[in-house]
Amino acid sequence: MGYRKIRGVTPPGQYFLQGDEACAEGAVAAGCRFFAGYPITPASEVMEHIVRRFKDCDGVFVQMEDEIGSIAAMIGASWAGAKPMTSTSGPGLSLMMENIGYAAMTETPLVIVDIQRAGPSTGQATRPGSGDMLQVKYGSHGDYEIIALSPWSVQEIYDMTIRAFNLAERFRVPVFVLSDEGVGHLRENVTVEQEVTVFERDKAPGQPPFHTDEPGGVPPMPCFGDGEKLLVTGSTHDPFGYRKTQVSEVHERLVSRLVGKIRNRADEIVDTDSYFLDDGPDVLLVAYGITARAALSAAKVLRDEGQKVGLLRLRTIWPFPERVVVESAQKCKEVVVPELNQGQICREIERLLDRDVISLPQTNGETMKPTKIIEFVRERAVTQP
Amino acid sequence: MSKHLYKYLRTEVFPTPFCSGCGHGILMGAILRAIDELGYDMDGMLFVSGIGCGAWIPSPHFAADTLHVTHGRPVAFATGAKLFKPSLKVVVISGDGDIASIGGNHLIHAARRDIDLTIICANNGIYGMTGGQVAASTPLGMRTSTTPDGNRERPFDLCKLVEAAGGTYVSRYSVHQVKPLIRSIQRGLEHTGLSFIEVLSPCPTQFGRRNVSGTAFEMLQTLKEDCVSRQKAETMGSEELKYKIVTGEFVTS
Amino acid sequence: MRSLVAHIEINQAWCKGCQICVEICSRGVLGYATDVSDKGFRPIIVEKIEDCTGCIMCELMCPDLAITVEKVEK
Ligand SMILES: Cc1ncc(C[n+]2csc(CCOP(=O)(O)OP(=O)(O)O)c2C)c(N)n1
Ligand code: SF4
Ligand code: SF4
Numbered sequence A: 001m002g003y004r005k006i007r008g009v010t011p012p013g014q015y016f017l018q019g020d021e022a023c024a025e026g027a028v029a030a031g032c033r034f035f036a037g038y039p040i041t042p043a044s045e046v047m048e049h050i051v052r053r054f055k056d057c058d059g060v061f062v063q064m065e066d067e068i069g070s071i072a073a074m075i076g077a078s079w080a081g082a083k084p085m086t087s088t089s090g091p092g093l094s095l096m097m098e099n100i101g102y103a104a105m106t107e108t109p110l111v112i113v114d115i116q117r118a119g120p121s122t123g124q125a126t127r128p129g130s131g132d133m134l135q136v137k138y139g140s141h142g143d144y145e146i147i148a149l150s151p152w153s154v155q156e157i158y159d160m161t162i163r164a165f166n167l168a169e170r171f172r173v174p175v176f177v178l179s180d181e182g183v184g185h186l187r188e189n190v191t192v193e194q195e196v197t198v199f200e201r202d203k204a205p206g207q208p209p210f211h212t213d214e215p216g217g218v219p220p221m222p223c224f225g226d227g228e229k230l231l232v233t234g235s236t237h238d239p240f241g242y243r244k245t246q247v248s249e250v251h252e253r254l255v256s257r258l259v260g261k262i263r264n265r266a267d268e269i270v271d272t273d274s275y276f277l278d279d280g281p282d283v284l285l286v287a288y289g290i291t292a293r294a295a296l297s298a299a300k301v302l303r304d305e306g307q308k309v310g311l312l313r314l315r316t317i318w319p320f321p322e323r324v325v326v327e328s329a330q331k332c333k334e335v336v337v338p339e340l341n342q343g344q345i346c347r348e349i350e351r352l353l354d355r356d357v358i359s360l361p362q363t364n365g366e367t368m369k370p371t372k373i374i375e376f377v378r379e380r381a382v383t384q385p
Numbered sequence B: 001m002s003k004h005l006y007k008y009l010r011t012e013v014f015p016t017p018f019c020s021g022c023g024h025g026i027l028m029g030a031i032l033r034a035i036d037e038l039g040y041d042m043d044g045m046l047f048v049s050g051i052g053c054g055a056w057i058p059s060p061h062f063a064a065d066t067l068h069v070t071h072g073r074p075v076a077f078a079t080g081a082k083l084f085k086p087s088l089k090v091v092v093i094s095g096d097g098d099i100a101s102i103g104g105n106h107l108i109h110a111a112r113r114d115i116d117l118t119i120i121c122a123n124n125g126i127y128g129m130t131g132g133q134v135a136a137s138t139p140l141g142m143r144t145s146t147t148p149d150g151n152r153e154r155p156f157d158l159c160k161l162v163e164a165a166g167g168t169y170v171s172r173y174s175v176h177q178v179k180p181l182i183r184s185i186q187r188g189l190e191h192t193g194l195s196f197i198e199v200l201s202p203c204p205t206q207f208g209r210r211n212v213s214g215t216a217f218e219m220l221q222t223l224k225e226d227c228v229s230r231q232k233a234e235t236m237g238s239e240e241l242k243y244k245i246v247t248g249e250f251v252t253s
Numbered sequence C: 001m002r003s004l005v006a007h008i009e010i011n012q013a014w015c016k017g018c019q020i021c022v023e024i025c026s027r028g029v030l031g032y033a034t035d036v037s038d039k040g041f042r043p044i045i046v047e048k049i050e051d052c053t054g055c056i057m058c059e060l061m062c063p064d065l066a067i068t069v070e071k072v073e074k
């Protein structure tokens, strides 16, 4: 149990794929054999592609009556032993919220792909946005933690989807592939390797499925039908799943562990990427998803102009890469956060740094152009010593 | 032979949290007797329930795999478990509010799919757990905490609903008809495809105290007077049937 | 005295005193104790076991799985 290498189901080689398709390929490679979904632009292609791929590997697909049903079916399948996935976008994500909290509370591994579009509400259904950055973390009631990854290319959505499954299984938590229409509908080359590293659940018969002595640890996860007589409930429960809704200490201990198992392992989960940070740039761009591509282009142009600009790219959004952000920002004069919302991640960074952070928001349903960042930095940011 | 049923229970959690005289307890016994008579191994069974008093029938009482989920969604959770692991015998047991109101859409679609689940709806005609509010199955005229002057909305006929949506075993019994109820649960469990069993289950606490002054037994008596068998109903006029509840098997295909 | 048909056991720890069993029995086999239990109701007792037919209706209708009727071996 734990991490091991397996042979992928897709022959190794180069493939020219759409982001949504690569996501589905990554899922199949990671061992996903259950998908429940509901159509929504711009995420439907993930579902359509996985239906095609499941034919070759005996996966189970069901198109549910709505997104509440999709996530519910995934949780049922997960406890029956599946590595389940769904794909959706803003409106569907909103419908899933109650059961996302249920999955967090019951420590059910799930992968939810959110190909973000421009909200709120039905907004601009066909256009990119990054308006769900906080919703995936805070949208369900109560205190809990999830993991969210943010790819910027077709290759990366493939790789990150595999990682999302491994993290979901390793931490027994819902993991989001928090992408956007820009990446979802992009077409690029993807390299598929022969071997894939996957994480297999430790079933540990007889062990308590909701407790471990290790502080903030992740208990093993048994499955239905193995004679374990499992008690799974979203209500406050003891190590064996018995409801203890009137016992303060049980609730406190449970919620603390659910939160702690992610927060305390942030270093194992967090993943970032940086460009031109070695010389301690004046301006630090912090970006993610499709917008990070524009930010990198902008940084290159500005560097050519002699301006000291660097980029920190957030590949993990939740848990938030706090340490890396603080360290990277230390020597910079200005921190600029371009994003396709009204400053959602900018505020998160502001919370960490004891100073003003400059938001470069865009909510017009278009991907951000490098020129916008270039002009903004030239005018607004202090770039000369 | 109640004691013979104790092997199917987590006896350490008993007595149940149900109020004295609650019909859900009678239904719990009927389900266990049906399983016992069929000789099923509980280790191959999964019981899925939502939120409400009815949802507590299996969780945590049954010594089997149980999945106690969000309000209204047990049928959708069950769908995922069954599709991924068809060897599991999956049974949904939950209240009328849970299965037929907030979860009504999942019920309709499970019936349309004719997925191999047994759904047992513990219908007390009210939201018991939350303090007795009107439900989609509250009979006309009944007083609840949100219809103090009597319910003016027509209740759902759940069996007709499931039948129309494509369920392939559909029945309705009251807990006072305990023997036919046990037989029907057995048929539902043995049926391949979607089986739906609506069980009229009195709630003395929230329904009874506002509508019938009497004991749990008197509620059962009232229910007995209100129920007519399908065969009898066929000989009755629509006016006569207006305030009657028809019981029996409606679909056995 | 008639020969006994059945033996009835009541699980007092599970019984909630709803009285359904007492009322359902057409033979008046079950009754109430005179004292009140610490749960606040008069516990159910077997009063006339010799009249019991062993029909098990009380057992089937008990909402708390508290009654066990066993046929007596002849
Ligand atoms: C989404 C949501 N809305 C409301 C509730 C509150 N709630 C808990 S139980 C319940 C009603 C249960 O009624 P029913 O399913 O008929 O079961 P009963 O208690 O009558 O057996 C409600 C509304 C909830 N838990 N979740
Ligand atoms: S409130 Fe009603 S349904 Fe709930 S346990 Fe009490 S009697 Fe039963
Ligand atoms: S078994 Fe039948 S006759 Fe005997 S006490 Fe119970 S209800 Fe009465």
Ligand SMILES: [Mg+2]
Binding pocket: B052, B054, B095, B096, B097, B122, B123, B124, B125, B126, B127, B128, B135
């Ligand atoms: Mg109810």
